[in-house]
Amino acid sequence: MPGTIALYRLAHARTGDKGDRSNISVIAYDERDFEHLLAHVTEDAVRALFRHRQPAAVTRYVVPSLHAMNFVLDGVLDGGVNDALNLDAHGKALSFLLLQLEIPLPPRLHAGG
Numbered sequence: 001m002p003g004t005i006a007l008y009r010l011a012h013a014r015t016g017d018k019g020d021r022s023n024i025s026v027i028a029y030d031e032r033d034f035e036h037l038l039a040h041v042t043e044d045a046v047r048a049l050f051r052h053r054q055p056a057a058v059t060r061y062v063v064p065s066l067h068a069m070n071f072v073l074d075g076v077l078d079g080g081v082n083d084a085l086n087l088d089a090h091g092k093a094l095s096f097l098l099l100q101l102e103i104p105l106p107p108r109l110h111a112g113g
Contacts (some may be wrong), residue, residue: 004102011054013095020077024095028067033106038062038069040103046071049101050094056073071098 007026014025026033026041047058056075056091063069076094 003105005105006055006099007037007041007101007103009051009102010103010106011041011099014097016093017077020075022073022094023068023070024073024098025068026098031067032108034064034067036106037103041069041101045101045103046073048097070084078103084093 010030011026012029014027026037026094030038043058043060046060047055050058050073053073053076055073057073059072059074061070061072073094
């Protein structure tokens with residue numbers, strides 16, 4: 001899409017899961033992009049991206065000192081690793097999906113910076 005960029009071009013992710021809860025941290029590669037990420041990688045955007053998993057709740061925690069945010073998604077792991085019958089619905093697979101999120105280009109990239 002013109003004027004957009006995939007999140008993985010601006011950030012990387014770390015993830016974990018416990019029971020039916022997944023947490024996905026998004027960390028900006030460049031601190032100049034952090035405010036832009038905060039504006040566009042929101043609870044609502046993540047909830048919409050994961051709507052097929054029907055999250056019971058999506059909560060974002062911001063860690064400014066690390067230029068990062070952590071999303072906690074409840075009810076997205078089919079009961080957890082020990083209860084789920086599907087393959088690869090946990091951990092890293094969910095972070096890869098989040099990193100595909102398309103967001104508007106940051107201002108610094110509009111200017112060629």
